[in-house]
Amino acid sequence: MQLTDTRGVKVTITTVPGAIVHTHRGQIPHDSLMGLAEGSITTSTRGIDYLVQRPQLDDYVLGMPRQAAVIYPKDAARIVALGDIGSGSRLLEAGVGSGALTCYLLKAAGATGAVTSVERRSDFAEVARENVTRWFGGIPRSWTLMERDLVEVTDGDIPTGSQDTVILDMLAPWDCLDVADRVLRPGGSLVSYVATTTQLSRLVETMRLSQRWTEPRAEESIVRTWHLDGLAVRPDHRMSGHTGFLVAARHMAPGEKPSPRRRRPAPGAYGEDYQGPGADQVEEGEPG
Ligand SMILES: C[S@@+](CC[C@H](N)C(=O)[O-])C[C@H]1O[C@@H](n2cnc3c(N)ncnc32)[C@H](O)[C@@H]1O
Numbered sequence: 488m489q490l491t492d493t494r495g496v497k498v499t500i501t502t503v504p505g506a507i508v509h510t511h512r513g514q515i516p517h518d519s520l521m522g523l524a525e526g527s528i529t530t531s532t533r534g535i536d537y538l539v540q541r542p543q544l545d546d547y548v549l550g551m552p553r554q555a556a557v558i559y560p561k562d563a564a565r566i567v568a569l570g571d572i573g574s575g576s577r578l579l580e581a582g583v584g585s586g587a588l589t590c591y592l593l594k595a596a597g598a599t600g601a602v603t604s605v606e607r608r609s610d611f612a613e614v615a616r617e618n619v620t621r622w623f624g625g626i627p628r629s630w631t632l633m634e635r636d637l638v639e640v641t642d643g644d645i646p647t648g649s650q651d652t653v654i655l656d657m658l659a660p661w662d663c664l665d666v667a668d669r670v671l672r673p674g675g676s677l678v679s680y681v682a683t684t685t686q687l688s689r690l691v692e693t694m695r696l697s698q699r700w701t702e703p704r705a706e707e708s709i710v711r712t713w714h715l716d717g718l719a720v721r722p723d724h725r726m727s728g729h730t731g732f733l734v735a736a737r738h739m740a741p742g743e744k745p746s747p748r749r750r751r752p753a754p755g756a757y758g759e760d761y762q763g764p765g766a767d768q769v770e771e772g773e774p775g
Pocket of ligand 1: 582583586606607611637638656
């Protein structure tokens with residue numbers, strides 16, 4: 488349960504008969520919370536009101552134990568949209584890290600979906616397994632967690648063309664493009680989260696060179712919360728300045744290549760040694 492005081496400070500607990508919540512602003516017996524409808528108000532021993540609710544997934548992922556950096560809610564929402572993920576989707580994600588994105592993917596794909604999560608570090612996989620189990624109250628039947636490097640995943644593990652969407656969140660997603668190409672169905676979506684512009688550039692250029700993807704699209708989401716108080720309505724002073732970039736593209740049919748881009752590359756956008764598509768059109772000069 489999530490208890491929110493009148494200042495907006497949140498405490499999340501798992502209720503246990505006979506236990507007591509100790510806050511800076513008094514105590515609340517767990518027994519007094521059990522059976523309360525969500526949206527009820529309870530009062531601590533020091534007379535402070537607390538709103539009682541179940542936490543939502545956004546609250547949970549930001550507060551759960553983590554080993555690696557987690558995907559933030561604003562990016563998870565865009566990944567679900569860019570990946571065209573919904574009830575019954577078949578998804579492959581790697582790496583799993585602490586399992587934040589995994590929870591969103593399992594929720595979006597639902598009981599009829601199938602989420603395969605691949606993580607090469609067993610200590611991270613263990614944290615993710617615990618976080619997913621705590622959120623869903625057990626391991627969802629729709630979830631398979633594989634402890635290995637995605638580049639080592641074989642046709643026996645994940646059959647060719649079996650996935651609707653592949654999501655890559657790792658340091659070197661370009662190393663895993665061949666696997667994504669193999670497991671995705673024609674028209675399936677690839678979505679990758681990268682933290683830096685150098686990763687963004689390398690990923691996009693590797694995708695273009697392979698000619699297995701539609702023209703990649705890149706975006707970042709900037710979310711600014713607002714202070715709302717009478718006539719004092721303005722953006723909050725603090726915000727999350729940068730999380731990462733999302734790259735998305737669709738998978739080509741077997742044997743098909745994307746049509747050459749009609750726009751000429753900007754002068755200087757590619758080095759002199761560039762040999763990829765459109766190389767014959769590259770002009771020397773300053774980057775455009
Ligand atoms: C930033 S974390 C992922 C965070 C996760 N998406 C979340 O929301 O909690 C990156 C993870 O990718 C894993 N990883 C990196 N390369 C991998 C690969 N080739 N195969 C499988 N896992 C990989 C790392 O061990 C790490 O746990």
